[in-house]
Amino acid sequence: MSIGCGDERIDSGAVASVDLDAVAHNVRELQQFAGDAAVMAVVKADGYNHGGVEVARAAIAAGAHELGVTTIGEALELRAAGITVPMLAWLHRTDSDFAAAIDEQVGIAVSTAGQLDAVVEAARRVGRTADLSLKIDTGLNRNGVAEADLDAVLDATAAAVASGSVRLTGMFSHLACADEPEHPANDAQAERLRDAVGRAARRGTPPGVVHLSNSAATLTRPDLGFDMVRPGIALYGMSPIPDLGTFGLRPVMTLSAQVANIKKVSEGESVSYGYTWTAPADTVVALIALGYADGVVRRLGGRFEVTIAGRRYPSVGRVCMDQFVVDLGGDSSGVAVGDEALLFGPGDRGEANAQDWADALETISYEVVTGIRGRVRRRFVGARSGEAAH
Template sequence: MGHRARPGHRQAAGPADDDRCRGPADRPLQPAAMSGAAEPAVVATIDLAAIRHNVALLRQRAGGAAVMVVVKADGYGHGAAECARAALQAGAREVGVATIDEALALRRAGIRAPILAWLHASDAQFRAALEADIALGVSSLAQARAVRAIAATLGRPVRVDLKLDTGLARNGAQAEQWAPIMRELAAAEREGGLRVHGLFSHLARADEPLHPLIDEQAARFRQGVALARRLGLAPTANHLANSAAALTRPDLAFDLVRAGIASYGLSPIPQLGDLGLRPALSLGARIALTKRIGAGDGVSYGHAWTAERAGTVALVPMGYADGLPRALSGRFSVRIGGRRYPAVGRICMDQFLVDLGDNPDGIQAGETATLLGPSALDGTLQGWADELGTISYELATLLRGRTARAYAG
């Protein structure tokens, strides 16, 4: 186990091997037992060695392209700064986030590597980002003009990446806007205020590696790159591939691949298996108490589960306020010691119950119930996602409330 962080706080990993990711946050927090604080009841443990393994695998699949690791949404629930450090140690060249606030938080944590932020509200703080040497994704002419005006006052070139909408119809400039935006950025380059580092786009169906839309989007992207060069730009870090494409479509690597979910060991294409990835997240909670119940006794709200015979249940102090979806009620199990036991009854805001049957191992309060982990007996986020008809990305980002993080590896 690594050090534990209190709920709501992130804890630094050990000192980084690369100066790009050293900073004040590299001072580890004291474990709860040493600081006098109570041990957290629910702990999500992040294996940073798994992060490094996954990034190394992505670098291998990327061929000669560089790797950007995406740590938006607090590192997909794994801890943005800690995972960014691990990724950079494993050879990632850049870090990607959605918002400027996320990027600034990484800078405050001591991450010095290139950071790209690409999703901007109408009042986004472009100046603060550019002053912190954060690259901005530009998706409209208005954004390009705003960045150009600020860049002209800074006295040094700033980096932008132009985002093209090639078929996702989400963030990114539509085709008819490409030329006007490129001319604006080319003029700014001639003034010396900024440099267009790359063009980028996002695939709509990368989790279907043979879907024809992937090739259609790639063709549109190549057209955008060619247009940029005709209009006087010379982008050298063009990027289209996300995790799924990085693992299955090496022909779309271009200069850089953006890897999000795969960096955390979760497969972006579950039907293809793990693809050599190692899940970084484990989740455990200490049992608060055990109690005997009789045949016919109901447990939890609505008595959705009734004991068929007398036995023992364990109370685990984790609920939907901590990121355990209520919809999983009665649909998952936990490992305690070397056995699996079913969770029964409704998941509450703060707790759920486990049926220990006759409790042959004499399980008591204080022992750990493992909900997710690396053992063959443990549950997986993908298993939960399949049960709920959703994706592992969503469930990874739900962990919150009193769920503390610890870092190992």
């Protein structure tokens, strides 16, 4: 089962609330940083696990000009939901359905001559002109047209444009060190992209738009904005550079679960598998109905806090597949079975945020929010959802 399943037979009471008003707020903030550049809202991986269709609609309503996804399948899901704005898919397999993308006017980014040939062939088969972007490898050495292949790909692109098979709607690249704003690689990559664009223009095929900036560059390097920026994690309210602050962004996801049980534990008694925590004094513990099958990873045990009725309590002992335990201390009068336990959110009710989990795990907030799964139900809140945001 995946997040958002809604099958009451397996409902653990865990909820990932997605605040669509926060999405809209973040788009408006990002547009301020982007200046004259348009905003492409990146909604890949089901909107970073927040709900791709719903996030996309909220982002578009707030002013996002275009959508970015990884796969054609993701783009087709958005089209099936009635979303008509321009969108771009940039990672393909050998069996990717370019014909379906062309039929649905999904922009296709290619990184190799072979992919370009496949798009041209699909366009001829469909009888429509494909919206083509060239992804340029400017130094990340991951995906993108390599420098050694660039002239040949540009020549083939010019021929495809001349034949009416494609229109060159964009050229772009991806930064390797954007979370270090002054890293020299950022300027070097921008210069390589400019050079590639110039080489395309000299062949009579200037791209419609040029884009480079991810979230971090959007927020810290306005000089790299080109025609459009591609924020991802910032759209969901998490800072791509936590050391530099929140940039006025608002976290979108709040994770909560129910208190399933409360019991007394005597001094010297231990809790959960392996007895990794022993009560130093008589205490009361609460059982929270969420575990590593749902994205509360096992190594978080004893390293995070939950908020119940406005007060934080530490987790103790090992996180289990379906549950974990928190120490309420000697006085549990403010906590009852069925109470909501907040694991992370924007912090409005004293709860931790996803970055706190990321710090505890020595990872990034992206991994935290995309890792929530299992029996967690997704709920959309905010004005666009028809519910009141909390």
